[in-house]
Amino acid sequence: MAGDQLKVLNALDVAKTQWYHFTAIIIAGMGFFTDAYDLFCISLVTKLLGRIYYHVPGSAKPGTLPPNVAAAVNGVAFCGTLAGQLFFGWLGDKLGRKKVYGMTLMVMVLCSVASGLSFGHEPKTVMATLCFFRFWLGFGIGGDYPLSATIMSEYANKKTRGAFVSAVFAMQGFGIMAGGIFAIIISSAFEAKFPAPAYAEDALRSTIPQADLVWRIILMVGAIPAAMTYYSRSKMPETARYTALVAKDAKLAASDMSRVLQVEIEAEQEKVEEISNNKSKAFSLFSKEFMKRHGLHLLGTTSTWFLLDIAFYSQNLFQKDIFSAIGWIPPAQTMNAIQELFKIARAQTLIALCSTVPGYWFTVAFIDVIGRFAIQMMGFFFMTVFMFALAIPYNHWTHKENRIGFVIMYSLTFFFANFGPNATTFVVPAEIFPARFRSTCHGISAASGKLGAMVGAFGFLYLAQSPDKNKTDAGYPPGIGVRNSLLVLGVVNFLGILFTFLVPESKGKSLEEMSGENEDNENTTSDSRTVPIV
Template sequence: MSLRVLSRLDTARTQYYHFKAITIAGLGLFADACYLFCIPPIMKLIGHIYYKSHNNRIQPAVESSMLAATLLGTAIGQLIFGRLGDRVGRRGVYGVALIFMMVGSIACGFSLGTTPGCVLASLGFFRFLVGVGIGGDYPLSATIMSEYANKRTRGAFIAAVFSMQGFGILVSSVVTMAVCKTFGRIYHRSPEDPPKEADIAWRLILMLGVIPAVITYYRRMKMPETARYTALVEQNVLQAARDMERVLDVPLSQITEDHIFPPSPPPYPLFSRKFFLRHGRDLLACSATWFLLDIVFYSSNLFQFEIFHKYLLDEGVTALDATFKVALLQAVVACYSTIPGYFAAVFLIDRVGRVKLQAAGFFFMAIVYFSMGVPDNKYWKGPRHMLFIFLYGLTFFFANCGPNTTTFIVPAELFPARFRTTCHGIAGAMGKVGAIFGAVGFSKTWQALGMRVTFIIFGGICMAGMAVTLLFARETMGRSLEENENEDESVQ
């Protein structure tokens, strides 16, 4: 059954409501990145304040646990909010995810304790709450944008939403640098005596992340429910047309049906035999590629200061100076690699296709990792260290131009409307399991086997991601969401 309102959404020209939806959904991803990727410089600052007996460095196991707490919350949030998005509605729980982020962000600034362990334990708990909100934002933002977009430029619109993560990383880094410079100019202390005010600085940085979430919350509450959820899940076709009348700027008569279709029961439930026959391969492909990608992506992102440690750390810097350098590194990588990668994805996604772009991204990531890992460590001494830094940044370019973006897009296009956020949440949660595995496991691998071996392993994981993509992924470019559902009635 082809409904007029859905057909009109698929063929609508690009107009104001598309950009409005991109902005509202994208600001959530912007806030996600601010929360998620501010932690490396924060850990540097906390290390100088509480771990002076360990050369100003938090023990790797403790740092990994802090990272894993947020990622675990993200995985749980993706599963919970993904399911609620299909049961309650996209709009119904869209603001709740932001509430988790806002409350958790403010609470992080009030992490309490009389010992470093107590401070980090409370911070870890509040970061877990932030992670739950971040996780909820993933399936809801991707699905809402996919259900608002037309089929010709749907990939570019969802990629544009996801690209806001890059700007979130950049702004988070700039805010961190600004706070560090401001506090550094006001309070002048020696490296051996980190200022007490530095303890206020990291709390302030975390709490400032609430600002984009507050701005986004109001706008999200003004959005109507998506027509696809109202028409296909709630089976209220007339209400879907009324909601879209103002959005599409067309008379109601052009998008309402001539006949009222009686509600029909769903043909099969979630996780039934028929569900797995029709969608099991798609769910496997989305989950496996996201899992493999996040092992590499989050390991590289969250431990990038370790990668550049030998080039950036000067003896005798203050706590605020050291944190400034970590944030500066993140900002530089975001400018020359991360954000351009997102822009390339927006430009290419509806021209090249999801499968080709994802496979190519994995392939070139593997080539770059092998290029960094195969040469001996002595090779990167002296002037060649700048080449090493450039190659390292390229991994983020190819990730964001390829699998980091496509793994976010494809699950929002493949599955039926009544399962869409659930399946996106499952795939995303598998990705965050991979991220936890990378954040915890590869911190130990890094210490035990060294940088070269770790990069070679990363290259192998990327090749595995390319293989899974080519073997199991299905192209969704240029088709309506209803065509992509693959509702083959011959499957029993």
């Protein structure tokens, strides 16, 4: 019952928005800024890697990464991220959020630098080294997901919790945009200093020494924002919900939050012990009791995140292939390596600026007004509509006069992904599970998403390779693979609509209300099995 709520947790729930909320958003958000930069900057440099390491001497065409190598370079970080989400999510519930928070950041810093220093005399060796460091980079990134979401949700008040947690995640949009902007700046600088000769094979190869330096710089710069926030993370106090409900130290929880909120809070050790001794709440993860109370919720959060990330990461990682297929980016043989990087980065930045970033912040503005469920349903619905609108009349969009329309429609899928399930799938798992499982369950949900990202990264790559046997216009590259991929993604988004009905609405409720931690045995058993959707 509500009256059983600890005073320290109630103080957090009803606290007015204060400076510490914004400090927490910035500290946690810079981790996501770095995450997005590191995960998506690889899509900018894969073309450079192909030109540098896989060019055939004497060929008039620039080199490209073989499909299996491209899939590995793009997808290996997701394998690491999945492992990191599961491991650090579990560790965050065992050791505490704060103790683990700094570990993830140091892994990210070290592996960002190491990725740029990938070495070897042969192309295969360089790619293998890069993949090794990208895996461990992903491992550190993976830990940031459950820990940042859990820390922010446990610090926030219940009135604006959705906005605060989604604001942390919204920094991902700035990270994607920052990667594109930095690539534009560095490619412009190198192009100005090392202009290419007139088009010929020497033009294709002229900027290779500079390109080899450019891709390494782009990857290593990702270490800077992560390193800048390490000290701040080390100074954050442990969340009161972990300290009181998991570590069972009421005095420390009250002391920490008295300092943060600048109010006097009474330590209630007896009530903490009473809660911890309640046998009805002592069930373990994946026990029969857990599955009865939270099994459908966990299925809802894992399935929707899995489906969302198939579409979301396919779109982000292979923007360049889609834009090349419709002719928005010129054929590779008409540009040198640095010029191609500039055009790819410009396209990615434009999409991020016009649709990705606004979509995130629309969610921040409206998530506590219209709720998580409505935003997620709306996002999946419009993503489905726009994917089919692009795929079904695909040949129409490949004509030069219709390219702008394609880009606008494609941008809207990004907008509604971010003003939709890409944000809500991150927020909800941090709100609906008990404190002792919160980080673990968020990590499981996020890992399910990264499994979807791997499906998207590897699956889209091979689907998009399919030749278009029906296309007779030799002025355009093969495109039926892209069309089929868009159709598949439309079906995936439609499935997301269906599985959203398993996800509970948490707007305006305390974390303990959602998890049943402040209710008695009778109420908890009955209420936790319902799946509220509005």
